[in-house]
Amino acid sequence: MHAPRQQEILVFSPKCSKKSLIQFRDRRKRLRTPVEGEFEIEVCDPSPRRVTATMTELRSHGFNILYSGAPLPAGSEFRFDAGAIRGKARLMWSRRLDEQNESGCVVLPE
Secondary structure, X not given: OOOOOEEEEEEEOOOOOOEEEEEEEOOOOOOOEEEEEEEEEEEOOOOOEEEEEEEEEEOOOEEEXXXXXXXXXXXXXXXXXXXXXXXXXXXXXXXXXXXXXXXXXXXXXX
16 A cells, blocks of 8 residues: 655635645545546447547546546446557546546446
């Protein structure tokens, strides 16, 4: 098991004009590996479409992606082929990040 990472965040409080630097401990238990690779996902529901995505983080049970266009709803299932890993996944969460969508995905058994 790896030691928890310490991170610092610069916080702006609306109640005061001062900036505060706080530290927090990353409590996630699974190792996350930053990656970068572009691939296509094929979404079936609600309407079939292909989306070009960039994988940004890889975990033992899933991965995070960035993509442009209309956001995919949580629960969407899709097929993917990212070279070393391929199969079926479910989108668990999404958020808007700058001009793109970021989503967390879990790999499903075949």
